[in-house]
Amino acid sequence: MNIFSPFLIALSILPAICNATLAQDIIRRADEIRSPNKPFRYTVTVHEYKDIAGEAVNKQIFDVSMRFMKPENGRPADARSLVRFIYPARDKGKVMLSDWYDLWFYSPELRRPMPVSPEQRLVGQIANSDVIVTNFDYSYHAHLTGETTCGNIVCYRLSLERKTAAATYPKIVYLVEKESSRPYTASFYSQDEKLLKEVRYKDYQTVLGEARPMKIIVQDARHNKGFTVMEYSNVRLESLPEFYFTREAIQRGVR
Numbered sequence: 001m002n003i004f005s006p007f008l009i010a011l012s013i014l015p016a017i018c019n020a021t022l023a024q025d026i027i028r029r030a031d032e033i034r035s036p037n038k039p040f041r042y043t044v045t046v047h048e049y050k051d052i053a054g055e056a057v058n059k060q061i062f063d064v065s066m067r068f069m070k071p072e073n074g075r076p077a078d079a080r081s082l083v084r085f086i087y088p089a090r091d092k093g094k095v096m097l098s099d100w101y102d103l104w105f106y107s108p109e110l111r112r113p114m115p116v117s118p119e120q121r122l123v124g125q126i127a128n129s130d131v132i133v134t135n136f137d138y139s140y141h142a143h144l145t146g147e148t149t150c151g152n153i154v155c156y157r158l159s160l161e162r163k164t165a166a167a168t169y170p171k172i173v174y175l176v177e178k179e180s181s182r183p184y185t186a187s188f189y190s191q192d193e194k195l196l197k198e199v200r201y202k203d204y205q206t207v208l209g210e211a212r213p214m215k216i217i218v219q220d221a222r223h224n225k226g227f228t229v230m231e232y233s234n235v236r237l238e239s240l241p242e243f244y245f246t247r248e249a250i251q252r253g254v255r
Contacts, residue, residue, distance in 0.1 A: 023142035023158050027174065029181040034201075035133040036208050039240035041065045043086075043233045044131055046123050051225040060123045061087035065240050068135050080245040081132045095250045098132055101166035106250050113247045118168040125197060125220035125228040129168040136160060136174070139167040147178065150185075154178045169196065183213065195221040207235045 041064065048058035063084040085094035094107045096116070104113035105128075118129035136142070140160035148157050160172040171189040176182065183201040190196055197220050201213035216230040243249055 019144050020142065023144040023156075024137065026144070026156055026158060026176055026181065027140070027142050027160070028137045030174075030176045030183045031135055031137050033182055033210055033212055035066065035068055035135075035212075036210070036237065037069050038237055039065070039067050039069070040208070040235065041238045041240070042235040045231045045233070046126055046131070047229045047231070048123060048125075049227055049229070052227070058123060059087065060085070060091070062131055064131060065238070065244065066133060067240055067242070067245060068133060078242075079135060079138060080242075082245055082250070083131055096128060096131075097245060097247065097250055098129075099245060101164070103128055104247055104250075106247070113250060123228070125218045125223065125226065126230065127168065130218065131230070134168075136172070139163060140172065142174075148175065150175055150177065155184050180211070182211065197221055203231075208237065 044062050044064055046058075046060045046062070047056040049055075050057055063086050065082040065084075067078045067080045069078045079098075079100045081098045083096040083098075085091035085096075094105070095113075097104045097106070097113065101118070103116050103118055105116045106113040116128055118127060120128050122128050122131065140162055143159045143161075145157050145159050148155055155175040155177055158174040158176065160174055162170055169188040170191040171193070173187040173189070175184040175186070177184055182204060185201070186199045188196045188199070197218055200217045200219075201215075202217060203213060203215035204211045205214045206212075207214070212232075212235070214232045216232075218228045218230065220226065220228075
């Protein structure tokens with residue numbers, strides 16, 4: 001065996017390692033733009049449209065509390081959320097709880113929370129998991145496949161594959177602005193490479209010290225004209241103890 005073989009092998013895999021490290025750094029920074037690394041709360045208003053020229057045919061409002069935090073200064077990672085249904089009035093009292101990849105739904109008519117699928121349709125082109133800020137760094141392996149133009153700017157093009165079958169979407173093509181690290185678009189695919197939906201990140205505003213997308217447009221691949229718009233407001237940091245994010249707490253009616 002050539003004595004240089006181990007060295008040559010190491011050199012051959014170095015570019016792949018560097019690519020993966022850079023790609024993971026890019027999506028980590030984009031995650032930080034989409035959500036702060038502290039407990040926070042926001043309102044999301046969802047409008048469903050049948051076509052680009054028409055009026056909204058459906059509207060829902062949710063109050064969302066998040067504990068999506070990465071390890072920092074000895075603090076462990078956390079990934080939990082609580083979605084309260086606010087509008088329409090008939091939905092008030094309904095709650096959706098996520099603890100990492102597990103989701104439960106509760107309403108006053110139920111004796112106890114019941115498990116639900118992240119892929120289940122909630123409103124328009126929005127699935128249960130879509131109202132929660134997805135942490136791509138936790139859930140996906142990333143590979144940088146090149147650069148592409150996004151209007152008049154340059155974006156990184158990344159290919160994401162889920163680390164666990166519990167993640168909602170098997171594959172994602174993610175465009176992230178090269179200069180600012182802002183998410184631009186995300187295209188979600190099935191395991192057999194079929195496009196499921198496309199998401200566009202819009203209306204960047206300075207919120208909690210960072211320019212963040214305050215509007216997300218979701219286009220389902222099966223609905224050529226219909227689309228759904230998610231608008232974020234009242235984003236604020238908030239003390240959110242861990243016990244808020246339990247099935248027992250939502251049955252008691254956490255605030």
